[in-house]
Amino acid sequence: MAQTGIADRAARNGHAADEGGAGLAGRLLGGLARQVQQRIPAADLDERDPDYIRESLPRQWLLASLWFRGEVRGLGNIPESGPVLLVGNHSGGNMTPDTIVFTLAFYTYFGVERPFYQLAHNLVVSFPQLSFLRKFGTVAASPENSAKALQAGAALLVYPGGDRRSLARGLGLDRLFRLKVLPISLALPWGINVGDFLGHIPLPAKITVEALPPIDLREEFGQQPDLDEVYDHVMRLMQDTLDALAAERRLPVLG
Numbered sequence: 001m002a003q004t005g006i007a008d009r010a011a012r013n014g015h016a017a018d019e020g021g022a023g024l025a026g027r028l029l030g031g032l033a034r035q036v037q038q039r040i041p042a043a044d045l046d047e048r049d050p051d052y053i054r055e056s057l058p059r060q061w062l063l064a065s066l067w068f069r070g071e072v073r074g075l076g077n078i079p080e081s082g083p084v085l086l087v088g089n090h091s092g093g094n095m096t097p098d099t100i101v102f103t104l105a106f107y108t109y110f111g112v113e114r115p116f117y118q119l120a121h122n123l124v125v126s127f128p129q130l131s132f133l134r135k136f137g138t139v140a141a142s143p144e145n146s147a148k149a150l151q152a153g154a155a156l157l158v159y160p161g162g163d164r165r166s167l168a169r170g171l172g173l174d175r176l177f178r179l180k181v182l183p184i185s186l187a188l189p190w191g192i193n194v195g196d197f198l199g200h201i202p203l204p205a206k207i208t209v210e211a212l213p214p215i216d217l218r219e220e221f222g223q224q225p226d227l228d229e230v231y232d233h234v235m236r237l238m239q240d241t242l243d244a245l246a247a248e249r250r251l252p253v254l255g
Contacts, residue, residue, distance in 0.1 A: 045152055049135040050112040056132075057107060064101050067204050072105035074211035080110070083150040084214070086157040089238060097202045102157065102209045103136055115154035119146065205254055208245055212237060 064070040078084060090096045099118060106116055119141035124130055139145050141158070149156045215234070217225050 044134075045115070045117070045139075045149065045154070047134045048115065048117065048137040052132075052135040053107055053112040057104060057112070060100070061104050061108065064097070064104055064207075068097055068101060068202075069206040070101035070105070070209075071206070072102055072109075072209045072211070075105060075109040077211050077213045078106075078110075078155070079214060081114075081153075083153050084155045085146075085150065086155060086211075087234060087238075088157065088159055088209075089242070090159045096159070098207050098209060099157070099159070101207050105209070106155070106157075110155075115149075115152060116157070117149045117154050118157040119159070203254075206249075208248070210241055210245060212241060 061070075078086070088102070090098045099120075103116070103118060107114075110116070115137070117137040117139050118133075120133070120138045122140045125134060125138055125140045137154075139149065146156060146158065215237075217230060220233075221230060
């Protein structure tokens with residue numbers, strides 16, 4: 001009965017009923033994934049604490065400057081007000097100091113009063129030792145939380161990753177197109193870190209982030225943008241910029 005219920009829910013969500021063991025496994029995994037997705041907490045935008053950010057910003061910047069020699073370029077390309085979706089890539093691993101470097105630079109440039117949120121894995125926002133990130137505006141990654149932040153007029157940072165179509169899925173572009181949230185800005189870091197939450201420290205590599213000019217999807221791709229075309233365009237811009245940033249590096253690992 002449990003398997004039948006999961007299969008029925010999968011079918012109602014647009015998944016065809018496959019034959020054989022592979023199909024059954026797929027349906028079971030799909031049902032499990034949806035159960036996990038439903039447990040992602042809704043974003044509490046009020047957890048962002050401008051006073052906390054203002055107080056901790058100097059010492060956080062000092063640490064980022066000494067250890068990572070953090071440098072963020074092109075912040076003037078980001079619209080000064082209103083909702084904006086910041087799309088970037090991070091250097092990998094569970095620890096993402098490039099996100100912290102960019103967040104610190106964003107608040108320094110635009111001020112702590114501007115609403116700014118960063119999407120993160122559910123484990124990050126649930127980890128007790130990382131609760132301070134919620135005060136900086138970190139929320140669990142989901143299309144619903146993305147829409148909530150953007151509808152509130154905030155800037156939103158997302159690092160989609162994985163397979164070829166993950167950008168469109170990660171952003172929930174089909175939903176976001178119905179919001180008056182454009183343009184998209186690209187924030188591209190070049191750095192390196194290693195390890196898991198415990199027992200590993202990010203390497204002291206120089207982290208450089210560059211924000212590119214905004215992209216107005218409707219203006220550039222029409223009222224019904226083709227997601228594959230948008231994907232190719234965004235990835236090409238990101239890769240070209242990353243190649244240029246990589247060419248500036250002079251030392252292995254340290255940059």
